[in-house]
Amino acid sequence: MGTARVDHMLMVLAVSLDMDAKEREVITREMIRGFNDTAEEAGTAITGGQSILNPWPIIGGVANTVVKKDEFLVPNRAQVGDVIVLTKPLGTQIAVNLKEWKSKNNDKYKKALKLGIVTSDDVEEINKVAIHSMGKLNKNAAGLVNKYKSGACTDVTGFGILGHLENLAEAQSSDGLELRINKLPVLKNSDKIEESIMNFNLVKGYSAETSGGLMAFLKEKDVKDFQNELEVKYGEKSWVIGEVRERKEGNKATIAKDVEVIYADSVFC
Amino acid sequence: MGTARVDHMLMVLAVSLDMDAKEREVITREMIRGFNDTAEEAGTAITGGQSILNPWPIIGGVANTVVKKDEFLVPNRAQVGDVIVLTKPLGTQIAVNLKEWKSKNNDKYKKALKLGIVTSDDVEEINKVAIHSMGKLNKNAAGLVNKYKSGACTDVTGFGILGHLENLAEAQSSDGLELRINKLPVLKNSDKIEESIMNFNLVKGYSAETSGGLMAFLKEKDVKDFQNELEVKYGEKSWVIGEVRERKEGNKATIAKDVEVIYADSVFC
Incomplete structure (x- = not known):
């Protein structure tokens, strides 16, 4: 990585x-x-x-x-105080399913329309952002993750963001770390689907992503520079999503109970 | 290689x-x-x-x-006088097709039986040798090809033996070489299929192989040692199938008009 x-x-x-x-x-x-x-x-x-x-x-x-x-980075050096940054929003699986439901005009799609969860335009918009996201390489972010000597980093794919965070928690050489997510950037309205239509476990952190972004652990002092450089040099957005806190014993990956879901309407600045 | x-x-x-x-x-x-x-x-x-x-x-x-x-070997150093050795027989595509025809009891299989080209037992026998051949790694042969400093080597797969020989002819750094095959070791009776049932271009050198062997160019003085070591150390057969001859201009891969087709009833000694 x-x-x-x-x-x-x-x-x-x-x-x-x-x-x-x-x-x-x-x-x-x-x-x-x-x-x-x-x-x-x-x-x-x-x-x-x-x-x-x-x-x-x-x-x-x-x-x-x-x-x-x-x-290359060895992803086992997370430390208390590290800030967790994510370089692509979550929800690609839901966006692709929504588009498929719409193309089939199936019951799930009809229900979503009827309940006012998404409009036909929403489906197109979410899908467009998802395609931009899936088509964006992690190359630029990976270069900066390396430059700023991230203590741990992974891409977010089939296990969902919490699944990958759990892998990182297991991989750490330090003991007593809580890898904690308190903000979830998702594709607009993608979270609403699971309440009434189909459960993807998006907000629980287990919705699979296709060609997901990097989740990188950075020193607090480097976060602004990392995000700024990614934006200014490459025109790419990123989100601060969590932090590493102290824990009595063992390492654990968690999503805060009061996690804030925010909508990403683009992956480029 | x-x-x-x-x-x-x-x-x-x-x-x-x-x-x-x-x-x-x-x-x-x-x-x-x-x-x-x-x-x-x-x-x-x-x-x-x-x-x-x-x-x-x-x-x-x-x-x-x-x-x-x-x-690693750069496969562009064939020289006049080199001997061409093959480490697996040809005909896997035909063996697999024969087995499929038999399992479907289709017209091709019935015709082959009626014409006496193969018996039901033949199909099983050819298929068994083909499976042994496809399941055999090129690892041991590759080690010896390297040890005896082969001037050119390739595996024989989708292009057929002549297709791969043509690739080698193109790749040579010397000019004026005829890469000539005068012996074709094939799975027993596999050549008979194309006369009456279906044309695989086996004897013309273009029948595709699955997990084929290595076709290696060796100095004449090394051939006996190569074959002997492959047999004694690893229990694997190989066949001398051709040679490199002088040509006025340009390189060419050929199969001799009077090519001798021989049957391989096993790939192991």
Whole structure:
């Protein structure tokens, strides 16, 4: 974690058998184009990989970097007083589901409309921000996390933010730390879904994210500079979401009972 | 090519949605077990990866090794007089298709029986050898290819043996080389299929292989030692299949018109 360089990358591609020839041609080409564009943005190139036929289209890859021992962060050095910063809002899983419900015009979507939880425009707006978020690399943030010598850092993906925070709590070399989240930046209205429509455990911290941001532990004195540099240099937002507090014994990851949910209407400044 | 060490490995796994719960549980578990066993055999361990849901089951991975510049072979140093050695027979694609035709008892299989091209037992036997072949790592052969300082080497997979030989011809730094195959070791009776049932271009050199062997160029003086060491130390067969001859201009990969097709009834001694 904390290396912003990618040496090379392999691609795994499944060409869909469930598409007709025209769909398959156009969609596969665009998938590869997007993948190559992002690799270029990451400063690397696709040097090989594997293609298969499969009912569903799939694209993915493996990025590799060889670094010296002092060129990467070991995420076990959190300390009391550290401030926790998050570089992308939460809620991508909900945004993508909402969009799918809308495209199917299913009961969940109809209920959400009827209850006034979201409007049709809301769904589009949340989805747009989610796409921007998922398409944004963690490269710039990773460079700064490294520069400011973060004591612990992880990306937020399938385990949800609390799941990843629990992993960090376990990984610490110090004992007696409470890794505490007191603010949850989420995609607008995404939290309202789980009250009445479907429980994603977003506010409990367990909603899975796709291509989530970095959750980085910084010294309090560095937080302003980190956020400022990320904004001014790269135009990217970040949020202070918590802190590390003292605890009698053992390490624990928690979300405060009075956690403040805030809405992120963009991931770029 | 030529490094027999794997530093670490990531796994990609698709759990099948088209299987019922019991099938999915058993088959996915066995797939992972086989993958882990083979990783262990290769002297490495699975350190992470990605799982997805998908109609079909998929398993694969990416193996990484970091080596110094003098620890791997650059496959562009073939020379006139080099002998070409192959470490697995050809025909895996045909063996797998035959087995599938038999399990469906389809027209192709019925025709093959009727014409006396294969018997039901043949299909099982070829398939068994193919499975042994596909399950055999190239690790031991790669170590020896490196030890005997092969001038060029490639594995034989999706392009077929001639396709891969053409890649080697293009890659050479010397000019005026004919990379010539005069012997084709194939799984027993697999060549007979394409005459009457379905054209895989096996004897033309373009039948795709799954987990194929290494095709290595060796100095003539080293061939006996290479083959002997592979047999005695590891119990693995290999075949001399061709040579590098002089050519007026340009490099070319060829299969001799009078190529000799021989049957491999095992991949182990």
